[in-house]
Amino acid sequence: MLLQKLLIPGVLVPVAIAAMAFVVAQWAGKRAGKPVAGGGLAVAAAYLAASVALTGWPHWPPVAAIQRLFFLVIVAMIAVWILGRLGRSQSPWVVRGLLSAATLGLTLQSQIKNRWSVSEAALWLIGLLIGARALGWAFERNLAAPETAPSGRSAGWLSAAVRLALVGSTALMLGLSESAQLAQLGGALASGMAAVEIVALLGRSTPWRGIDALVPVTVLTGLLAIGYFYAGLGTWPGVLLVLSFVLLAPANQHGTGRILLPLVPLVIALGLVIVTFLNQEDDPYGDYSQQEVRASQVILV
Amino acid sequence: MNHLMRRTCLFAATLLLLALPATAATYTIDGSHSSAVFRVKHFNVANFYGTFNGIAGTINYDASKPAASSIEVTIKADSVDSRNDRRDGHIKSPDFLNAAEFADITFKSTSVKPTGDDTFEITGKLTLHGVTKDLTISAEKTGQGPNPRNGDEMVGFEAQFTVDRTEFGMNFMAGPLSEEVHFILALEAAKKK
Numbered sequence: 001m002l003l004q005k006l007l008i009p010g011v012l013v014p015v016a017i018a019a020m021a022f023v024v025a026q027w028a029g030k031r032a033g034k035p036v037a038g039g040g041l042a043v044a045a046a047y048l049a050a051s052v053a054l055t056g057w058p059h060w061p062p063v064a065a066i067q068r069l070f071f072l073v074i075v076a077m078i079a080v081w082i083l084g085r086l087g088r089s090q091s092p093w094v095v096r097g098l099l100s101a102a103t104l105g106l107t108l109q110s111q112i113k114n115r116w117s118v119s120e121a122a123l124w125l126i127g128l129l130i131g132a133r134a135l136g137w138a139f140e141r142n143l144a145a146p147e148t149a150p151s152g153r154s155a156g157w158l159s160a161a162v163r164l165a166l167v168g169s170t171a172l173m174l175g176l177s178e179s180a181q182l183a184q185l186g187g188a189l190a191s192g193m194a195a196v197e198i199v200a201l202l203g204r205s206t207p208w209r210g211i212d213a214l215v216p217v218t219v220l221t222g223l224l225a226i227g228y229f230y231a232g233l234g235t236w237p238g239v240l241l242v243l244s245f246v247l248l249a250p251a252n253q254h255g256t257g258r259i260l261l262p263l264v265p266l267v268i269a270l271g272l273v274i275v276t277f278l279n280q281e282d283d284p285y286g287d288y289s290q291q292e293v294r295a296s297q298v299i300l301v
Numbered sequence: 302m303n304h305l306m307r308r309t310c311l312f313a314a315t316l317l318l319l320a321l322p323a324t325a326a327t328y329t330i331d332g333s334h335s336s337a338v339f340r341v342k343h344f345n346v347a348n349f350y351g352t353f354n355g356i357a358g359t360i361n362y363d364a365s366k367p368a369a370s371s372i373e374v375t376i377k378a379d380s381v382d383s384r385n386d387r388r389d390g391h392i393k394s395p396d397f398l399n400a401a402e403f404a405d406i407t408f409k410s411t412s413v414k415p416t417g418d419d420t421f422e423i424t425g426k427l428t429l430h431g432v433t434k435d436l437t438i439s440a441e442k443t444g445q446g447p448n449p450r451n452g453d454e455m456v457g458f459e460a461q462f463t464v465d466r467t468e469f470g471m472n473f474m475a476g477p478l479s480e481e482v483h484f485i486l487a488l489e490a491a492k493k494k
Contacts, residue, residue, distance in 0.1 A: 055470075059432065063470065064399060064431055066395060110401070178390050178393075179395045180391075182395060229401060232390060
């Protein structure tokens, strides 16, 4: 029952919403005679629905970083829709930069107000903005690239699998760090993206354009910032995770080895988080059978 | 004889002064002798208790005019102690208290209404998880007197109240872990010199 409570809002709801929203966006695009990828809108709808199912309706004005991220995703969604209507396939750098800066500034508002001096805040935000834009740049190129590799074979499935592995692992690492809720929100992003990929594969349609990256990049930037500053995601796992996103390669420009390269820092980051997790004190949520074993060991000693 | 009379009068006047009700005084909460205990129901089976160790604040208490009294308490969210480091980390995370983002849990009274000799109904604003809500709590004065070690005037109060954590934006695992969280706040405070 507990698993259902976590699985339905974190996985099933975003899968269903993303699949439906993607189909509707494609249908509307065809009807209007405009090429609409729709992946960004579908993932935004999935994330927002999962967020409400998991954390309830956000407070207005938002008080917590997770709530501010909810409204930032709405802004990203509106930007994708407007840019799509304008026929843009790539978002202007001003939009990307402003959205990344707003995501960092608003999710880290408590740090800026209560913990950092002005110079500390400036240094942190500049550094984080560079990291966020590097992640965004690689993600946008990866999403927008045609799926044919230099060899002529379709490498789209491999590129999509690596991308999903990165997003899914982000969710896992957030969960192992401290916050199950952040992990569920990351899982909702991964589930929504997976649903879009599968529906696009079945319908032989294009799931993403460059503008669609605004949504997942906003969610990832926000979740990683919240995870690092408020939920104990370690420095090295965080840096390696961002590096793995930065190493994402467009499938049409590189061979298999280069497409798989992001998995190297990812595996190291996952290893670090898992080792830290295993070295922690006994799990207070452990199941009763484990606790019985421990109790019997104590009695035997 | 006159001298004796004068001394007797002085002694009587001193006794009278001591017997008079104290005027409003500011007491500083002694965190090391105060307790903030919380209780949640785990999986709808058993009550689980934890504490917060970082308690500070002030009490303005006037025994002759209790309605003029006031209280401000600040509890450090990252001082939560559930006797398990991993669980403490989880309670401090964004799933529950979000202690890195919302460092303080505060209660500031807006009115104090005496309900008995040593009992009060205190209305104030509770800020928890970044959300502020009006709250009325029942409190009891548990004692008052000098500190046997240094003679400082001390006063003690205990209050109990229940909040619905979902009203403060803490929805994680609502149901399996009760929405209702019961608090017991036992404060010892010493008069500021």
